[in-house]
Structures are given as structure tokens and as C-alpha cells.
Amino acid sequence: IVLLLMIDYSFLLLVAYLIVFHVIFVLFVWTYWKSIFTLPLQPDKKFHMSYADKERYENEERPEVQRQILVEIARKLPVYTRTGNGAIRFCDRCQLIKPDRCHHCSVCAMCVLKMDHHCPWVNNCVGFSNYKFFLLFLMYSLLYCMYIAATVFKYVIKYWTDELTNGRSKFHVLFLLFVAVMFFLSLMFLFGYHCWLISRNRSTLEAFSAPVFQNGPDKNGFNLGFKKNLQQVFGEEKKLWLLPVVSSQGDGHSFPMRMLCESQNPLLANEEQWGDDGLDEENH
Numbered sequence: 001i002v003l004l005l006m007i008d009y010s011f012l013l014l015v016a017y018l019i020v021f022h023v024i025f026v027l028f029v030w031t032y033w034k035s036i037f038t039l040p041l042q043p044d045k046k047f048h049m050s051y052a053d054k055e056r057y058e059n060e061e062r063p064e065v066q067r068q069i070l071v072e073i074a075r076k077l078p079v080y081t082r083t084g085n086g087a088i089r090f091c092d093r094c095q096l097i098k099p100d101r102c103h104h105c106s107v108c109a110m111c112v113l114k115m116d117h118h119c120p121w122v123n124n125c126v127g128f129s130n131y132k133f134f135l136l137f138l139m140y141s142l143l144y145c146m147y148i149a150a151t152v153f154k155y156v157i158k159y160w161t162d163e164l165t166n167g168r169s170k171f172h173v174l175f176l177l178f179v180a181v182m183f184f185l186s187l188m189f190l191f192g193y194h195c196w197l198i199s200r201n202r203s204t205l206e207a208f209s210a211p212v213f214q215n216g217p218d219k220n221g222f223n224l225g226f227k228k229n230l231q232q233v234f235g236e237e238k239k240l241w242l243l244p245v246v247s248s249q250g251d252g253h254s255f256p257m258r259m260l261c262e263s264q265n266p267l268l269a270n271e272e273q274w275g276d277d278g279l280d281e282e283n284h
């Protein structure tokens with residue numbers, strides 16, 4: 001009877017191992033799939049230059065007047081970030097005014113909304129459309145590696161102490177442990193780094209060079225506090241946080257800013273900012 005119970009127990013454990021393995025495996029493949037095949041988002045049509053504006057811009061030879069043309073076009077758009085020298089961010093190749101946090105990716109040959117980085121592991125741009133999926137992919141691959149390492153470790157020990165003698169699977173088990181631990185370690189650093197970035201609401205690109213606003217660079221320009229930063233990427237509904245379904249806030253074109261949120265009347269602050277710009281323009 002004791003033997004029967006032991007067989008039963010190890011069988012149940014095996015089934016439990018298999019079920020947990022497949023749950024993690026499905027989540028891992030699902031998030032990887034979504035990270036790879038979610039197309040990066042291009043800015044909306046209204047950010048593209050109209051034909052008339054394009055002609056006016058290209059026929060103008062004086063850079064300061066060109067700059068002024070861009071300021072005029074951008075006045076109708078919700079753009080608050082500038083280039084390092086205070087000009088409107090314009091993409092020559094896509095012929096558009098770049099929305100805040102948007103960058104041109106040379107691999108994808110297009111402007112990508114809230115571009116984070118171009119990732120060769122998923123052969124895709126990580127940006128507004130798939131940042132949540134990418135983070136979940138990192139998390140589930142970590143879990144996957146950890147689970148494999150933990151379940152295989154027992155057998156490595158058994159081979160070590162010569163309790164098992166099947167020579168052929170020895171190599172497989174050792175190799176599995178080695179690969180799982182290697183991937184776990186490298187992913188751990190990447191995941192840790194992205195957790196830090198989310199807590200401060202920065203993209204990888206913004207961590208390298210702070211976004212420039214009308215009153216200068218501010219690396220915390222989009223930082224709204226931990227909870228709001230988290231909600232911006234994962235959404236407000238907690239039950240959707242761990243699933244690779246769309247739940248990020250906003251449309252990727254404009255993002256709430258710390259300065260505007262802190263002031264009592266965001267609309268007024270907005271107008272004041274534009275007002276300053278208007279004054280500059282008159283002085284030119």
C-alpha cells in the first residue's frame with residue numbers, strides 16, 4: 001500500500017509539473033508572438049506635412065524661416081517636446097512633425113510612437129503598441145527559465161551523485177540547466193532595467209538623452225509617480241495586467257506631463273506655454 005501511495009504521489013507531482021509548465025509555456029509563447037507581430041505605430045495623418053506646407057518648407061532656403069514654418073504647423077498639434085536647440089522635432093525622412101516621445105527607427109524606416117528601442121530578439125520595434133507585451137514577454141521568459149532550472153536541478157544532482165545511470169539524457173539535462181540559467185541571468189538584468197524605467201516613466205531612448213521641453217531638458221518630464229506610470233503602460237484594469245491584450249492608456253501621440261499635472265489649471269498652463277512661444281515668434 002505504501003508503494004502504491006508513493007507511485008500515486010510521484011504521478012500526481014508529475015501531472016502538476018506538466019500543467020504548470022504548459023501554463024507558463026503558453027503565456028511565454030503568447031507574449032513572444034505579440035511582441036513580434038504587433039506592428040509599430042506610425043504617427044497619425046495630422047502630424048504629416050500637407051502638400052502645401054511641404055512645398056513652402058522645401059522652397060525656403062533660410063533655416064530660421066524653415067524653423068518658423070514648423071512652429072506654425074506645430075501650433076495646431078499637441079507637441080511639447082523640442083530638439084536640443086529648441087526647434088520643433090521634424091523627421092526629414094517621413095516628412096512629419098514628431099509627436100512627443102516618437103522617434104525615427106532606421107531599421108524599420110519609419111517614425112515609431114513612444115519608441116523604446118529596436119529589439120533584434122523580437123525583430124521588431126518596441127514602442128507604444130507593444131511595450132506592455134514586451135515587458136510581459138521578459139517576465140514570462142524569466143519565469144519559464146526559472147521553472148525549467150528548478151525542475152531539472154533535481155536530476156542534475158542525481159547524475160552527480162550517480163543515482164541515475166542513463167548516460168544519454170545526462171548531457172540533455174546538463175545542457176537544459178545551463179541554457180536556462182544563462183538566459184535567466186541575462187534577462188534578469190534587462191527586466192530589472194525596464195522595471196526601473198517604468199517606475200520613472202522613461203523609455204530606453206529617454207534614459208540615454210532626456211526629453212527637451214520648452215523650458216529645457218527634463219528627464220522626469222513624463223514621471224507622474226509610480227502608480228500612474230504603471231497604469232500608463234498596463235492600464236487601469238488590474239485583471240488585464242498580466243495578459244498580453246491591449247490595455248495601455250492613451251493613443252501614443254500625447255502623454256500627460258508632470259508640469260501640467262502639477263499646476264492647478266492644466267489648460268491655463270498649456271496656454272501660457274504656447275503664449276511664450278508666440279512672444280518668441282514676434283521677436284524674430
Ligand SMILES: [Zn+2]
Nearest residue numbers: 091094104111
Ligand atoms: Zn521618421
Ligand SMILES: [Zn+2]
Nearest residue numbers: 105108118125
Ligand atoms: Zn525599429
